[in-house]
Amino acid sequence: MSTLAASNLPVRRRRYRMRRALGEAAAAMLGLVLLIWSLLPVYNMLLIALDPEEGETEFAGLIWPPEPSLESFRVVLVGGYWFIEQFWHKFGNSLYIGLLTMLLTMAIGSLASFALGRTRLSKVRFLASAPLLTYVIPASFLVIPFYRVMHVYGLTDSPWAVVAADVTFATPYAILILLQYAKLVPLELDEAARVDGASPAQVYLRIYLPLMMPALAAVGTFALLLAWSEYLYQYLLLSSERNMTVAVAIAQFFDADEAPWNYMMATAIVYSLPPIAIFFALRRYMTAGLTLGGVER
Amino acid sequence: MSTPQALAAGSISVSRPGPPPWRFRPSSSELVWAIAFVAPYAAVFLAFVVYPVAYGLALASDPSLYADLISDPLYVRTVINTVLFVGLSVNLKMFLALLVSGFFMRRRWWVRALLVVYILPWALPSVPAFVSFHWMLIGEYGFLDSLLSALFGIDGPIWFNDRWLALGSNVVAYVWKWMPFWTIVFLAGRMAIPREIYEAAEIDGASGPRRFLHVVYPLLANMYLVCTLLATLWTIGEFTTVFLVSGGGPALSTEVLATLGIHYAFDTARPSLGVAAMLSALPVLIPITIMLMRRLETRGVQL
Numbered sequence: 001m002s003t004l005a006a007s008n009l010p011v012r013r014r015r016y017r018m019r020r021a022l023g024e025a026a027a028a029m030l031g032l033v034l035l036i037w038s039l040l041p042v043y044n045m046l047l048i049a050l051d052p053e054e055g056e057t058e059f060a061g062l063i064w065p066p067e068p069s070l071e072s073f074r075v076v077l078v079g080g081y082w083f084i085e086q087f088w089h090k091f092g093n094s095l096y097i098g099l100l101t102m103l104l105t106m107a108i109g110s111l112a113s114f115a116l117g118r119t120r121l122s123k124v125r126f127l128a129s130a131p132l133l134t135y136v137i138p139a140s141f142l143v144i145p146f147y148r149v150m151h152v153y154g155l156t157d158s159p160w161a162v163v164a165a166d167v168t169f170a171t172p173y174a175i176l177i178l179l180q181y182a183k184l185v186p187l188e189l190d191e192a193a194r195v196d197g198a199s200p201a202q203v204y205l206r207i208y209l210p211l212m213m214p215a216l217a218a219v220g221t222f223a224l225l226l227a228w229s230e231y232l233y234q235y236l237l238l239s240s241e242r243n244m245t246v247a248v249a250i251a252q253f254f255d256a257d258e259a260p261w262n263y264m265m266a267t268a269i270v271y272s273l274p275p276i277a278i279f280f281a282l283r284r285y286m287t288a289g290l291t292l293g294g295v296e297r
Numbered sequence: 298m299s300t301p302q303a304l305a306a307g308s309i310s311v312s313r314p315g316p317p318p319w320r321f322r323p324s325s326s327e328l329v330w331a332i333a334f335v336a337p338y339a340a341v342f343l344a345f346v347v348y349p350v351a352y353g354l355a356l357a358s359d360p361s362l363y364a365d366l367i368s369d370p371l372y373v374r375t376v377i378n379t380v381l382f383v384g385l386s387v388n389l390k391m392f393l394a395l396l397v398s399g400f401f402m403r404r405r406w407w408v409r410a411l412l413v414v415y416i417l418p419w420a421l422p423s424v425p426a427f428v429s430f431h432w433m434l435i436g437e438y439g440f441l442d443s444l445l446s447a448l449f450g451i452d453g454p455i456w457f458n459d460r461w462l463a464l465g466s467n468v469v470a471y472v473w474k475w476m477p478f479w480t481i482v483f484l485a486g487r488m489a490i491p492r493e494i495y496e497a498a499e500i501d502g503a504s505g506p507r508r509f510l511h512v513v514y515p516l517l518a519n520m521y522l523v524c525t526l527l528a529t530l531w532t533i534g535e536f537t538t539v540f541l542v543s544g545g546g547p548a549l550s551t552e553v554l555a556t557l558g559i560h561y562a563f564d565t566a567r568p569s570l571g572v573a574a575m576l577s578a579l580p581v582l583i584p585i586t587i588m589l590m591r592r593l594e595t596r597g598v599q600l
Binding site for chain 2 (some may be wrong): 039041063107109111114129130132137143144149165171173175176200225228232251261268279280
């Protein structure tokens with residue numbers, strides 16, 4: 001019996017090693033596919049943006065830039081072409097909308113999640129998921145009535161109208177995530193503070209907010225990316241040149257027949273940098289903040 | 298404490314029947330506090346959801362609008378496109394994200410490095426991303442066709458000249474943009490599964506596909522359903538992808554409800570018809586939302 005087992009062992013081990021090596025090879029292949037998949041459109045942006053003169057790379061069948069140059073980036077940054085005149089002003093508008101959306105979503109979302117998850121209101125059935133009713137009508141479906149309603153509010157051509165729309169559609173998801181994450185913060189902490197005479201506002205400020213930081217960072221980034229990615233509301237609600245954002249300016253290139261695509265791509269790349277930077281700075285918190293429901297037991 | 302561990306710890310802790318209210322001063326003042334805390338959100342909800350929705354319903358209340366819609370072949374084709382776009386892109390991105398999240402559980406330095414690159418599409422704003430897709434696929438010598446001819450000597454198709462290729466391009470671009478987001482969500486879900494369960498499965502000889510089928514999938518099934526419902530709601534209203542990648546072309550044959558509504562409202566100057574086209578999705582949207590809310594109410598609370 002024992003001799004049989006001993007003679008089988010090297011064969012088994014070899015088989016195990018081979019399976020392992022095959023698994024590694026498959027993983028490496030999958031990794032390569034994912035790498036190409038993720039980077040191809042990004043490479044395409046660089047390819048067109050690095051072309052010094054319009055029309056050399058695109059439509060010429062080339063897959064690398066023949067004479068890479070940063071000329072189009074220079075033109076964009078000094079606002080040297082009429083579509084992207086006052087690039088920094090438009091960039092400032094985008095930043096204003098993005099940061100306001102982020103801050104308001106974090107503030108309104110955390111206040112609401114505190115009330116819905118940790119006070120007596122948490123006993124009211126369905127109240128916690130009521131914000132999700134917002135998603136019955138997707139953002140783009142609401143844009144026409146929203147446009148009219150903004151006239152009623154006197155927010156025609158105002159960045160605040162766009163902020164209102166972005167906050168409206170970012171907050172329900174924020175509340176959902178914050179409520180899920182808040183289950184990790186023991187209620188005993190709140191109770192102890194209450195015994196010591198803290199008011200609900202103090203519990204919110206001193207206990208809830210600090211412990212919720214990872215989820216708040218995730219939710220804030222989500223809101224910022226939403227505002228930065230949003231196009232339809234910015235396009236319809238902001239009519240004047242003064243309030244125009246970079247996203248609208250990029251799409252405007254499509255209106256012209258002979259637009260310089262290298263400038264458009266350079267604008268697109270510069271526009272993409274801030275959210276990427278913020279995103280990767282806060283990446284640690286992403287995984288933590290985004291769990292929905294976790295594991296069923 | 299790093300947060301995935303915190304999450305795992307949280308998932309082990311015993312769940313309580315329901316959070317107790319403030320026990321110590323059962324006065325009405327805490328209720329006032331609670332209401333004050335919800336007030337900002339309630340104000341946002343009333344001013345920017347309830348009022349516009351009521352306005353929209355009033356705009357689109359005329360039944361003749363719906364008769365116009367049904368008799369318009371463009372609308373019927375758009376409904377088919379929307380069903381295909383939503384069905385394909387939601388299922389593809391969710392299922393692939395679930396699989397790929399398993400790949401990213403590997404503890405190798407290069408897998409971690411790859412995750413940073415893989416997340417890039419999510420961090421990239423929509424307008425630049427979809428403009429790039431449009432440019433990759435346009436004409437005879439878009440980047441993708443150039444690549445095909447340089448590497449394999451194949452003459453690629455003119456993607457936006459064919460309805461199905463254009464629709465497929467929209468789906469691929471949308472999946473590309475949103476798969477990383479859901480991968481991260483599922484990755485967090487997988488990390489919350491205690492290691493002992495994996496180890497027990499390993500000892501019982503379940504590895505690879507069997508571990509996925511019998512361990513990971515049953516544990517994540519509820520989360521997968523909740524995420525799919527939410528993703529469906531978001532995808533039904535998708536505008537930017539179709540508007541920028543195929544532009545609804547060729548000849549308005551790949552429009553979805555969101556872009557068609559805008560087309561009616563601004564190109565043909567019939568805003569009520571546009572709102573009606575968009576609101577015609579309500580019979581689908583309402584049941585999905587109710588299912589989502591009930592799921593979260595009854596199951597999602599169990600950590």
